[in-house]
Amino acid sequence: MLVKKLKETYESMDQQNICIQGWVRTNRNSKAVGFIECNDGTTFSNVQIVYSTDLENFNEVSKITLGSAIEVEGTLVLTPQGKQPFEIQAKKVSVLGLSEHDYPLQKKRHSFEYMREIPHVRPRANTYYAMFRLRSVLSMAIHTFFQSRGFVYVHTPEITGNDAEGAGECFTVTCRKDDQYEKDFFGKHAQLTVSGQLHVEPFALAYRNVYTFGPTFRAENSNTTRHASEFWMIEPEMAFADLSDDMDCIEEMIKYCIQYCLENASEEMAFFEKMIDKDCIQRVTKVMNSHFKRMTYTEAIEHLKEAKDQFENQDIFWGMDLQSEHERYICEKVVNGPVFLTDYPKDIKAFYMRINEDGKTVAACDLLVPYVGELVGGSQREERYDVLVNRMKEMNMEQETLQWYLDLRRFGGCKHSGFGLGFDRMLMYLSGVQNIRDVQPYPRTPRNLVF
């Protein structure tokens, strides 16, 4: 029987016989009685198994090591006075697989660094056990949100001949040991995608509302707590939508995801609140109930100028790229809640963003949230062919390889908008976990490729 099911139905099962399988989280005992905390993988919290010398193999059971797989037959007993609402009094405990002496988890706190070396075992440690279920729940929140609104999920390619934004360094994909790519598998240079956006835009011009949700890659040689070489992105794109529609969608999505996770990963979120970040539930609940304010970049610069003494980087000027400390100041001190900054200088944004009438700014938005700063970046896309071509020339971009993308503007183009959400950062935001390496099953970072 699955423990998840048991937890939903235990009240009517007093004194009934049941059988469960699971892994031993703790095993303590005296000469006559013992207690195993057992987890079968289906819910966050454990089930308590009580065993006594009535067991034929009491001696064996009392020595079952942490992490071992067992099967327990026994009687469910309601324990209204206990910490848990029921326990299982064992009639038979079978060892399915012992964990040997070098099992890398012990009943103590291990450092995050240590855990990153053992990605094959750490899902059984509480923090990761909570995290990777939250990851699954948030994934489903994303899909449910978009599918229920008619968005079509598009698998944009991982291997591409285009470098989406000219931004970020790319991994080469090759079958060769030299750079004669014309003789390579694809007959030309191929690389891992840094964004699905350019590839998903054509689908918005067919299905109106679409989204990607898949892996993306950056070969940036920087070791920070917020960057990984492989990470998952969500990139929705909406035809006939302007920047304001875009922000409406972002706001609705963020709120939906928070609510979905609070409802469907409640034990996990409670764990994060208790052990990782005591404010996390309060913080995301507040965001869920906020109206997301909107402020132009130009206004934000004015606010920052007034407060520049507070920053490490005090050189505040129109045209600068905002640092994390600036972003956090705006949402934490000025707005005291989530805020969209809009209409950024074109020179610090990507080539495909729509130029505003002032000729200096683009119809872009970044969603800043307290605690982490930027969570989502979006924009209305430049749908005017000539303007886009000029912008690419200005930025010294090669037109030829992106002619297909330009042509979308000549083949029934229309206004459209979209955004990108870093899935892993959203997990960090929800849980309060500070390092992207601790929200990914197998994090890949410079000089770090475990298994």
Next chain:
Amino acid sequence: MLVKKLKETYESMDQQNICIQGWVRTNRNSKAVGFIECNDGTTFSNVQIVYSTDLENFNEVSKITLGSAIEVEGTLVLTPQGKQPFEIQAKKVSVLGLSEHDYPLQKKRHSFEYMREIPHVRPRANTYYAMFRLRSVLSMAIHTFFQSRGFVYVHTPEITGNDAEGAGECFTVTCRKDDQYEKDFFGKHAQLTVSGQLHVEPFALAYRNVYTFGPTFRAENSNTTRHASEFWMIEPEMAFADLSDDMDCIEEMIKYCIQYCLENASEEMAFFEKMIDKDCIQRVTKVMNSHFKRMTYTEAIEHLKEAKDQFENQDIFWGMDLQSEHERYICEKVVNGPVFLTDYPKDIKAFYMRINEDGKTVAACDLLVPYVGELVGGSQREERYDVLVNRMKEMNMEQETLQWYLDLRRFGGCKHSGFGLGFDRMLMYLSGVQNIRDVQPYPRTPRNLVF
């Protein structure tokens, strides 16, 4: 207003004013009246727009080209006698974006080969328009099936240091132009994953039931209609499950996915039935209502021997790898329905499959279905450390890089099973589309990397 919404509510909207945006699929007209078939991306079928010389810009509208984006304001009129239940009598038609003279789609059938050269435009052609929505619907079917059963979705890595099965050639991921991988980004050789299975198994030993759903890669230099260099796989893994449990899950999943697609992509499936494969709905409906039979490989060989005259490859012997013609014979002629072949000779299967008591066969299953042959492959995994180590030695596999995988057998191991479903092949199976290049948004095959 979205056309999808309109189709659900039109009966109560006779004579009401509405506004829609969409793309022109056809535009035909006489001197006084014209008809535009318009598609707004939200449903498969078009809406008919009727316009007349009452329009100020009748002349302009009559020349609107195929593929152009338009906005229409008009009156909804019920047309109980017509082919469609309602039409829109236009009061105002605005051109949002014309498609220019070189728009690559015309009102005629284009070859599949031609369409593969224009992946940025083909989603607007009927076959692809139906396919990529079906792709999205099937994705959601997969997630809904597993999540509603408590399976945890795991993002296994795309970049890996392991070659999962020793099978299949791999793409190298590099930042270098030579093979000095010790100086490379990760400090060692890195490649694109060919399977998430080995990486997901540890998660089954934490969460019991898990699944992957993500891109995988093969650098095989073979041009067939069923192989792509990049494709999506679903790889579930279940702890405490044996081969029989595995087959139960596969059967339930396939039936669920068929039903979900018939319900949620009914227009698209009807299109495939009409234009691509007249048997497709009947075929999958029959599978949905079948009991999936189970037959050992050894029995299958006996059947094939009796019928060997019928095959191109007539050399039938125990130990051979079955060809597609053999697989199809078994399910189409012998069973007349879906069938699991089980207990294959160990020498033609992967190292991680559990050795049966006979010492010759492994606890593997392939699901064969009429029309395509193999659709799913699964197995119970070898959970006995020593047996697995011996098997790897037998196969001359290096133990060191997979020691972490072996260690799962020493750290609370238990019986577990899983399978792999090729997502793209499932789409081919559902739709009757014959070439994998026509079910993927941007197919990647040898010497073929469009955009």
